[in-house]
Amino acid sequence: MLIIHDPSAPQSRYSHYLAELLRLEGLVSSQAIDLTDLTESTLTGHDIVILPRTTLDRHQITLLCDYVTAGGTLLALLPDNNLVKALGFTPCYQLTPHGQLTVGDATIVAEPIDVIGPTAIWRVPDDATTLAHINQHPAIVSRTIGAGNVLLYAFDVAYCVARLRQGDPQYVDLCAAGLDGIYRPSELFVHQLDPQRAHIPQADLHTALLAHLIMTHAPQPRIWYYPRAQQTSTMIMTSDDDWSQVTEFEALIAGLARHDAQCTFFLVPQSRVTPSDVTRWQAAGHTFSVHPALAQDIVVGLATDEPQVRVVADMLAENIGRHQREYAAPVRTIRQHAVRWLGYVEAARVLASHGVQLDCNYLAVSPYLGYVCGSGRAVRFVDEHGQIIDCFQQPTLWTEECLIHPEYVFSFKWEVAHAIAVTDQLIAAAAQRYYTPVTINSHPVSFATYSQPLIEANWQAAQRHGMPIVSADTWLDWTTCRDQIRLHCHNGTWSLTTSQAIDCLAIIVPAHITPVRPTTRVIRWGVSMQVLELHQLSSGTHLIGQVAWEQST
Incomplete structure (x- = not known):
């Protein structure tokens, strides 16, 4: 799998974020080149080429068309009109600014999902297949050209x-x-997202659909979202201190123990929790x-007299430094009091x-x-210029307050x-339909005084669906470990490389690959899949399986 970047084109600035999204979906066998390095030889040997939004010259268009005709698959996001025409489609030179994506095959996307950003309007040839529509216009289309295929997105999914x-x-x-008045x-999201659609992880559905299309046209091993084949979700438990009493912490920790759950506690300045308390509770698996x-x-109580834009950066620096000094521990995960934010x-x-x-x-707030x-998953932030920020955004679905x-x-x-009934539905859908994590928050003072029935019901719902209840730090450990894994194919042999030891790893293995050991069959998105579980992996390279027929990567 080859991704083409064009650092000279502003419209292509989200191409590196696209690579982040592919890693999120467990597609980690890709190579990357700059558009200026595009040649016949750089295309050779790749079964699929992914072209983010950019503009091509005639020679580059010819190279890609020849690649497809010879048997390759081209996936292009909002391609320029000259490439669209070269691939047999007719631009209408019209756009729709926003819309809702309706997918013909409802296996992954069963309800319309929002599309933000311009969508091009094309007339498609009779031999093309329209896979999805936006406002009744073709939005994702496929076509066979020669021995190969093209998949065209009429919008920039990244x-x-x-x-x-x-x-x-x-x-x-x-x-x-x-x-x-707190920003x-x-x-x-107030003027972007309809609150009635917040129960749908729309961003996760977009990336899952993208991965499904890639796997359909270029089958390859894919790392599952979670360590084990049978796991379909996880609950990430957090707790904001908010100057709770130590006895209130103990009540919450006792509840966590009854449900075999771990939690990350975020401690305020002048917290009542001492370093010795932290040491004692860490022994129970909390962070x-x-x-x-x-x-x-x-x-x-909640200061608003100073402009927030002027105080947040200093607040973060001072609090992080103080916490590190007081508790002699690094700050790896975080949530601000009152979830104060700064800028975009x-x-x-x-x-x-x-x-x-x-x-x-x-955090979802009224x-x-x-x-x-639109997500329960952890992905690095990206700024408006397409620069990736090395900090994962982990959405929080609710807090009791x-x-x-x-x-x-x-x-x-x-x-x-009523809160239990609504959150039960969200937890069930996350585990049974979307395969996305659920992050929640409970304050010790709230749990001890009014929210215990809700939070314990949430933990019990997670357990019914086989969801481990883990701390934010444990989830970060898994996220960063999974993120660094790479898959490779050489002479038909697939292998993985990891720089870290891994207790357990689940890999979806396509039918044309014979795995190195027996697999587990699971149903995901309504499809039966074979999943290879590897245990106790040391850092280094490990075999996955052998291609049963000749296939490039």
Whole structure:
């Protein structure tokens, strides 16, 4: 699999984010070249070439058309009109600015999902197949040309996913939800996402569909989302300190123990939790990081008198440094008090500069519950210029105070039974249909005083669906480990390379590959798949299987 980047073209700036999304989907056998290095020889040996949005000259178009005719597969995102014409389609020189994607095969995408960004309108030849529509116009099409195939997206799926996950940058540092004047990440979605559609992980469906199309046209081993073949989701448990009493921490930790669950606790400045408390609770598998807050928050409750844009960067630096000194531990995961944010992804850039690897601030706050980011998965942030920020965005689907607190302005003020029913549905869908993680939050003081029935019901729902309940730090360990794995094929032999030891790894193996050992059969997206589980892998290279017939990579 070959990805072509064009660093000279602004419209191609999300091509490296596209590579991030392919790794998210477990497609880690790709190579990359710059467009200036495109030649017949650089195309040779690749069964699929992925072309992000860019503009080609005549020679480059000829190279790609010849590659397809000779038997290759070209997947192009919002290709320029000259390439569209060369592939036998007719541009209408019209665009639709936004729309909803309807997929003919409902195996993965069963309901319409939002598309953000321009979609080109084409007339497709009679021998082409339209796989999906946007506003009744062809949006994803395929066509056989010679011995090969083309897959054309009429929109830039990488840009679309970035917007679905990170919101609308024109609302940076503004408050639109009518709450309390705190600028949170959720404010970036108020005029982008219909709250009635927040139960759908739309970004995850876009990337899963992309991976499905690649696997259909260029079958290859694919790393499963979770360590074991039978696992379909996980619950990531977090807890914001908010100056809770030690006895309230102990109540929450006792509840976690009853459900074989681990949690990451985010500790505020002047927390009542001592280093010795942390050491004692770490022995039970819990982890601890920082919950950055302003000094005035301790005095007045929630300080809003200073412009947020001027205080967040310093707040993060001061709190991270203090936590490291007080608890003698690195800060790897984080959530800010009141989920204060900065800019579009400026806060993520600041966090990355301090070594933070996983951000949990994208929390669903009124009017949202669920997938405010269109996702439950961890992906690195990307800025408006396409630069990848080395910090994973881990969306949080809910916290109890947004659902059942009787007074807070951002609370739905639901009855507990109703909150349990709604969150049960979200957990079940995550495990049975979307295969996406569920991150939730519970404050020790809230659990000890009013939210225990809801949170314990959430843990029990996770257990019914076979979802391990892990800390944010444990999830980060898995995320970074999975992210560094690479797959390779040489002379028909597939192998993986890892720089870390791995306890367990599940790899989806296509039917044309004979695995090195017996596999497990699972049903995913309604399709029977063979999954190879590898255990106790040391760092280095390990065999996966042998191609049963000749196939390039």
